[in-house]
Amino acid sequence: MEYISTRGDLRKYSASQAIIRGLCEDGGLFVPEQFPTLGMPVGKLVGKGYKEVAYEVLRLFLTDYTEEELKDCINKAYDSKFDTELIAPLAKHGDQYFLELFHGRTIAFKDMALSILPHLLTCALKKNNIREKVIIMTATSGDTGKAALEAFADVENTKIIVFYPKGGVSRIQERQMVTQRGNNTKVVGVLGNFDDCQSAVKRMFSDEALNDELSTAGYRFSSANSINIGRLIPQVAYYAYAYVKMVEMGAISEGEELNFTVPTGNFGNILAAFYAKNIGIPVGKLICASNENKVLYDFFQTGVYDKNRDFILTTSPSMDILISSNLERLIYHSLGNDAKANAALMRDLAEKGRYEVGSAMKYMDDFAGIWATEDNVKDTIKAVYDKCGYIIDTHTAVAAFADMKYKDTDNRTSVVVSTASPYKFMASVLAAIDVSLVSDDDFAMAEELSKVSKVPIPKAVSDLKGAKILHDKVCSVEEMKGQVESMLV
């Protein structure tokens, strides 16, 4: 199995090489040349644990890793970092099923893939005889930075530097990052907004002088962002696992089609569900749930992708995105793997901020778009709580709303993909349930949430209380490069 670009570069790369590179040189994304198939009836996976299912999925895509290497990566990733051995439990509340992807260290679904990425990456470096150490560099608006820090902390042959906009992330997010342990981690606040951080990071990635300097010191840059196949492929595993769990629970019979409703921003999570379908997991419809930044909903309705619109700040900030990078992979596959046609559309996106696809898009019928207003989100959190005492976060609520709405038109069983713990977005969640519980004190809110939800406060939150501040660097945009250089020792 080899990987090629969505934009026409015909060079082929093994999975491990694609993971090291992250992005193709022509600006495209790596895609498998063709979809592999599970090669066994899905029923064969029934009764297996998370790691075993993950192995059966990963081995199809990451074919240049040996069995021993893959199992080693999986074992290191899905261990006691997660607060349940199930890793991704499936829960029924009321008449909805929830796939809980927030049991990792930072209580959101990015942990699912970021827990394994460092191991896939360091293994890839060894396999390809690359002796340089890696510097992971990330600009973050809050969540990804912390998940990447936790993932790479104390991983051999790696260092990680995270830049965040000083004053531009939530209190709890900043606290999570500046208390980060690990002697290979560095966190820097930047006097600027997220776009300033992101642009400076992009410039440094392609700064030749800086790259030479790194190379001389025995380092190279890498990124941990969601377009890396090392993040995408591990996400396919939990869709296979969810299917298996639904069969085990008797919610569906083996072979029956199952729908998934996914709260979507960058389109990585839902694309993994699409990949699961294409390897032979009996997946029916993929319901793409958007918040008020409903660029994807409009796209599925009209075939026009148009990011020229106001950016709306919502209570589901991880979905406040107007350019869904991973959608490019779906476009490419839907065009019958036509890289030229895809590249033309992506050029339109870069130049005009919009593109239009024709009607002959092969996979469009696999998807349905639904969006939720801020009121819908609030009402859904309250309704689910009143009905079953279960508290969902704001992102999950976007999906739960969409799931409910879509059910009217399709009688297949569906699973709501739950991407964050309510403890991650306490103020918005408590405001939906009982506004009098909202306060300025995060730990007081955690106590309240624990009382109403009867779910103990997760370690990710309680550990923050009294945690020592280990990172206090603040710099201007111009000084960011110097911060990177200071790591080359």
Ligand SMILES: *Cc1c(COP(=O)(O)O)cnc(C)c1O
């Ligand atoms: C990142 C994120 C999403 C969006 O996932 P994509 O893969 O970017 O579509 C949804 N919910 C939460 C909590 C997230 O952190």
